[in-house]
Amino acid sequence: MSPSLDCLPMEGPTLQTPRLVLRRWSDEDRGPLAAITADPEVMKYRFARLSRAETDQMIDQNEESFETNRFGLWAMDRNEDHRLLGFAGFGTSDFGAAFCPAVDVGWTLARDTWGRGYATEAASAALDYAFDELGLDEVVAHTTSVNERSRAVMRRLGMTHDPADDFDAPWYVGGHPYRRFVLYRLRASAWGPPHHTGHLWSGGMEIECAECGCLVDKGVRIKPCGRPDCCCRHLPVADEDR
Numbered sequence: 001m002s003p004s005l006d007c008l009p010m011e012g013p014t015l016q017t018p019r020l021v022l023r024r025w026s027d028e029d030r031g032p033l034a035a036i037t038a039d040p041e042v043m044k045y046r047f048a049r050l051s052r053a054e055t056d057q058m059i060d061q062n063e064e065s066f067e068t069n070r071f072g073l074w075a076m077d078r079n080e081d082h083r084l085l086g087f088a089g090f091g092t093s094d095f096g097a098a099f100c101p102a103v104d105v106g107w108t109l110a111r112d113t114w115g116r117g118y119a120t121e122a123a124s125a126a127l128d129y130a131f132d133e134l135g136l137d138e139v140v141a142h143t144t145s146v147n148e149r150s151r152a153v154m155r156r157l158g159m160t161h162d163p164a165d166d167f168d169a170p171w172y173v174g175g176h177p178y179r180r181f182v183l184y185r186l187r188a189s190a191w192g193p194p195h196h197t198g199h200l201w202s203g204g205m206e207i208e209c210a211e212c213g214c215l216v217d218k219g220v221r222i223k224p225c226g227r228p229d230c231c232c233r234h235l236p237v238a239d240e241d242r
């Protein structure tokens with residue numbers, strides 16, 4: 001039986017985006033996450049669907065990772081209805097491929113929530129955190145070469161693909177159709193200033209955009225810069241009486 005998380009001091013990092021919260025796991029997530037990781041369509045390109053016990057283990061391992069590394073896969077909640085949509089965040093790749101060891105970014109959403117930009121929005125916030133808070137130089141992403149939806153997220157994030165980095169996943173036996181993996185890379189220098197999708201976390205504070213000067217708090221412009229080319233223009237503006 002899985003240990004209860006409710007006795008652990010689960011704090012941040014918590015990342016906020018306009019539509020999502022990326023937060024640490026709680027025991028209430030175990031059932032909803034197990035429904036996602038048991039869905040054959042969601043898990044099509046993963047090694048296998050996960051049982052309830054394996055899903056519990058995944059939550060526990062990520063909680064340990066947050067305690068040890070200050071990163072892991074976050075639970076992804078939607079603001080409007082507090083529904084657990086899936087997860088996004090970081091793992092450690094260390095299985096002998098040429099690019100290892102590395103920190104990798106990943107994402108998984110419940111099937112009925114694909115096609116709305118949630119994975120890219122969540123990963124943008126996670127990458128802000130990786131580069132601005134953790135000070136990482138590079139983050140990679142990898143998936144089986146035929147997982148086009150996941151590759152599209154990598155491209156939307158500006159990650160680059162050099163076929164020379166591709167590799168055979170050691171967890172698949174030779175000849176398996178998903179064995180060939182693609183590797184995408186993103187260097188901190190290519191990411192630039194915070195992307196404002198969610199670089200404020202627990203106990204958030206106001207920050208001034210380094211590029212245009214907007215004052216931003218929790219993904220909302222509380223004092224817009226007023227420039228027509230404002231790089232934060234996709235963020236909502238706070239109510240006057242805030």
Ligand SMILES: CC(C)(COP(=O)(O)OP(=O)(O)OC[C@H]1O[C@@H](n2cnc3c(N)ncnc32)[C@H](O)[C@@H]1OP(=O)(O)O)[C@@H](O)C(=O)NCCC(=O)NCCS
Binds near residue numbers: 108119
């Ligand atoms: C991989 C996965 C997370 C991608 O999900 P996704 O919904 O396709 O990706 P995004 O959340 O970035 O959404 C992008 C899509 O939303 C659309 N979209 C709609 N509203 C949007 C908005 N407000 N903002 C941005 N995009 C929006 C985009 O146009 C794009 O549509 P398209 O796919 O028709 O081009 C999802 O397919 C999944 O969970 N797969 C199973 C698990 C998996 O394989 N994980 C990766 C393992 S490496």
